[in-house]
Amino acid sequence: MRPKNLEKEQAIRTIALDIIANEGLENLSMQKLAKAANVSPRTIYIKYEDKDDLLIKLFITEVLGAYEAAVLKDFNEEMDFETGVKKLWNNGFQYLKNNRTHFALILYGKSSPLLNKAYQKQNIRQGQFFAPIHRFMETKVKEGIIIDLPFDVQRALLFSPLLDLVNEYFDHADRPVQIITDEMVNTCCDVVIKGMMK
Amino acid sequence: MRPKNLEKEQAIRTIALDIIANEGLENLSMQKLAKAANVSPRTIYIKYEDKDDLLIKLFITEVLGAYEAAVLKDFNEEMDFETGVKKLWNNGFQYLKNNRTHFALILYGKSSPLLNKAYQKQNIRQGQFFAPIHRFMETKVKEGIIIDLPFDVQRALLFSPLLDLVNEYFDHADRPVQIITDEMVNTCCDVVIKGMMK
DNA sequence: TATAAGTAAATAAACATTTACTTATAATTG
């Protein structure tokens, strides 16, 4: 039996993310992808059921999976609030700024109904994508350190500014000065932390 | 000379937004739109140069224009910081929760390269889309009320959580309990304000 | 040598856009 060519599998994924980031999800076609990845269209269908399956697996496994792992690196639920949030922010910022194509697909996850539904399903099936953060926040509420709000609301307050800052980071990438530095992100993290504290 | 049928113009725009919100930007086609709007494909091309032109005008004029007007309603640069931000948040939340299809396109504005580029051009050409807010923030910095940060950074800190909360609002729309109430949004606004104050 | 991995080329449907024609009405005429 002929073995799988893992380089081809990787090329399909990498180039799909490239096209999405540079031309948009609406301009990714199976034939364009096959040509760019130097592969027959059929080869994509050996690895993925159809186009939706490719996009969902790309989003859930390749992107969100890697993002989650990167964000939680060296994070520990027992950290104090400020240390924990700073770790998560810093991990997230470093990962996203070094993985622009992943970031682009994460943004599409918020707008595209296909990806959005896939994410909600995943979230329900596996409990929570970010369960350790959920428990971390719960503990801090119980200890009376931060204000008591539903987790989804806490997540919006704590992490949505970070994604917007990454957006600004890439907007500034082709300008003479980069205003979204590590220090700036750290300052913003302080602002967010201050708002949440009791 | 035969006059324009304004109802048809309106139908094209409304139904385009419907399709984008329900099926995604990647599933909007000119023929599907024409059929759904009860119009010949040609009619769309009388009003718009091509598909890109339709999408950009829909985004910039129809959606961002109306959103900007709604957010700034009864807002005044001379308001004190807390009152001003609360007004902006409340205006924004009311508008977006009552205009789900507009909200969907605003989200695509962050992911789609086509819309993203159009927005940046618009922003540069017309100065700032939200110039009054820019001046408002500048004044508060000068008065020493809030911390000094670049405007784009302030905007990320102040307003990105609101968009995330609107997202949660629609996610909860088909569940038994709506956790994103006006009171909850107000509480979150307090959190954000607190973080920014000196 | 059995078999899954791979290819090139084909298929039918959907795509953006255009062509060739019709229609409604504002402006002009008789």
Next chain:
DNA sequence: CAATTATAAGTAAATGTTTATTTACTTATA
């Protein structure tokens, strides 16, 4: 002030291209 006409607004159907997916075949190796 009714009839005519010029013209942009509109339509149905066609255009050639691109789309997702499949068919029929070849290839690499356990």
